[in-house]
Amino acid sequence: MTTIADRLADAHQRIAQAAQNSSRDSREIQLLAVSKTKPIDQIVAAYDAGQRLFGENYVQEGEEKINALRESHGDIEWHFIGPLQSNKTKSIAEHFDWMHTLSREKIAKRLSEQRPSHLAPLQVCIQVNVSQEQSKSGVNPDEVAHLAEIIASLPRLTLRGLMAIPTATDDVALQQAEFSQMQALFEALKQQHPSLDTLSMGMSQDLEQAIAAGSTMVRIGSAIFGARDYAKA
Numbered sequence: 001m002t003t004i005a006d007r008l009a010d011a012h013q014r015i016a017q018a019a020q021n022s023s024r025d026s027r028e029i030q031l032l033a034v035s036k037t038k039p040i041d042q043i044v045a046a047y048d049a050g051q052r053l054f055g056e057n058y059v060q061e062g063e064e065k066i067n068a069l070r071e072s073h074g075d076i077e078w079h080f081i082g083p084l085q086s087n088k089t090k091s092i093a094e095h096f097d098w099m100h101t102l103s104r105e106k107i108a109k110r111l112s113e114q115r116p117s118h119l120a121p122l123q124v125c126i127q128v129n130v131s132q133e134q135s136k137s138g139v140n141p142d143e144v145a146h147l148a149e150i151i152a153s154l155p156r157l158t159l160r161g162l163m164a165i166p167t168a169t170d171d172v173a174l175q176q177a178e179f180s181q182m183q184a185l186f187e188a189l190k191q192q193h194p195s196l197d198t199l200s201m202g203m204s205q206d207l208e209q210a211i212a213a214g215s216t217m218v219r220i221g222s223a224i225f226g227a228r229d230y231a232k233a
């Protein structure tokens with residue numbers, strides 16, 4: 001039987017191989033284990049195999065898991081990677097360490113106001129709508145610099161970088177074009193904000209292409225925890 005520990009080791013192996021193929025140091029690339037829809041015992045299994053960064057998509061589900069594991073597994077770093085309704089910002093500000101899907105000025109200001117003073121600033125990435133699909137969330141590439149300025153001025157947020165969910169496609173050329181566009185955007189933004197260190201892109205199916213284009217954090221769900229039982233919107 002393949003265990004979560006085995007699949008986690010496989011994911012690390014894929015990351016190491018992809019890094020080597022693009023002459024990168026694999027220590028530059030973090031693995032975010034996406035545990036959405038998965039029960040707490042699977043998170044603990046990954047934790048016991050050494051995993052510390054976990055990503056959740058749904059505010060309430062994430063909050064429940066964070067509360068359940070706070071005492072026993074206090075060194076987990078929790079990342080919110082889902083689409084956000086504006087009435088849920090308070091829960092994110094109070095529970096998560098990171099937020100990858102920031103794309104609106106109003107939400108940024110609210111998160112900064114709602115971040116409790118006893119916690120470190122919320123670490124954020126701007127989500128970019130790199131595929132420019134109407135249905136996708138995220139800011140257009142030409143709006144990134146403006147939103148970055150605003151976030152950088154907010155006291156309780158720390159801007160870390162950019163995040164993207166490229167078009168789901170078998171068209172490798174299109175995929176590479178979108179990852180490359182993200183890499184160029186990230187490099188350009190670093191001219192203004194030299195402390196940025198996070199390019200959040202790559203999932204179970206496409207982590208190799210993402211790493212070739214400079215990803216520093218791959219978000220891996222099904223390759224670690226298996227297929228999700230049900231798809232939520």
Ligand SMILES: *Cc1c(COP(=O)(O)O)cnc(C)c1O
Nearest residue numbers: 034081203204219220221222223
């Ligand atoms: C679900 C999800 C992932 C993980 O996807 P897998 O294909 O299961 O690896 C990564 N990023 C985001 C934003 C997700 O919603």
